[in-house]
């Protein structure tokens with residue numbers, strides 16, 4: 001079953017009416033489908049089944065405790081980039097021993113926290129960070145497991161803000177430098193290098209960049225082992241693209257086909273860090289139209305969700321499908337004939353109440369006639385949606401709902417006005 005589908009002219013998440021959720025919990029409202037989360041995790045587990053992969057769900061994509069709990073219960077490990085994310089994993093009952101710790105700027109307290117928790121390994125991004133991990137581990141009388149994050153210098157052919165594996169990127173170490181650093185690790189008894197890590201970018205829709213990166217990784221692992229490092233893990237990172245508009249994304253099985261031959265040649269265990277492909281299409285953001293407005297030739301739908309709720313269109317000019325939650329009488333339900341039926345309909349800019357010209361969800365988007373009070377669903381909002389939300393313009397952040405079959409749970413309540421000033425002291 002599709003996670004989000006229309007029954008008659010009403011949008012449902014699994015067995016739950018989205019309009020009913022909006023009535024009960026208000027808008028803006030994030031709604032996630034448990035079946036979609038688990039289904040995408042399972043698709044990855046199946047695609048790599050022959051090598052018994054460790055799927056480390058990338059917490060940064062959607063860190064709600066309800067989401068983490070469901071994924072952990074279905075066998076997922078985790079990829080974290082901060083002490084905060086590690087704390088969330090532990091709160092949700094996740095296994096630190098199935099958790100990798102990435103990120104270019106880990107602080108001493110975060111390193112100590114992760115050693116104490118017993119993370120599977122640190123993905124190390126610089127000489128200076130390596131020295132910090134060695135020092136903190138030595139001070140705790142522990143041996144920290146590490147992987148060097150290598151920047152294979154391949155073009156992932158994605159948005160420039162989400163490319164991470166090219167020479168000019170701040171992420172990772174170039175291969176020559178990684179080899180030089182690996183020499184020094186042998187003299188640091190508080191470190192053991194058990195893996196090699198790459199993450200080349202995000203929303204990648206072709207398999208070639210992975211194939212190129214793996215080829216470089218295979219060679220590097222051989223060299224690291226020749227130095228005496230017990231490399232047992234090949235961590236290929238995340239980056240699998242999803243369908244925002246139409247069928248632009250490849251199934252994860254095609255990525256697996258590009259990665260598996262090289263991986264198997266190394267005899268390593270595979271770890272991957274998918275975020276968007278698990279959470280992205282498992283979530284929508286529901287908003288309500290407040291006003292319509294015309295200025296010159298431009299028509300605006302002013303809704304109650306804004307860039308503080310979903311910043312992706314403002315930040316990357318990214319496309320998200322926007323459909324009415326209740327399709328007006330006489331129109332077919334999306335997706336089938338809907339797009340054709342509204343083609344040529346009046347184009348609208350869908351905007352929010354924030355005082356920024358960049359506060360838009362869509363520009364010149366054909367939509368059926370919708371007036372104040374109508375509910376809109378912005379799709380593909382489950383990843384990098386709520387996690388990137390802010391309180392800009394002193395707006396309370398949205399509530400989050402997790403749907404499972406015919407049941408819906410509130411997994412984060414809407415912020416109150418008091419929440420907005422709760423940290424402010426000294427008045």
Ligand SMILES: Cc1ncc(COP(=O)(O)O)c(C=O)c1O
Nearest residue numbers: 058199202238239273274275276
């Ligand atoms: C190190 C690392 N791993 C995993 C991810 C998750 O990426 P994605 O959501 O594209 O799968 C990211 C984000 O790009 C990342 O920086």
Ligand SMILES: N[C@@H](CCCC[NH3+])C(=O)O
Nearest residue numbers: 060162202203312383384
């Ligand atoms: N936040 C981004 C992608 C960056 C992924 C994290 N390294 C997005 O919304 O697409």
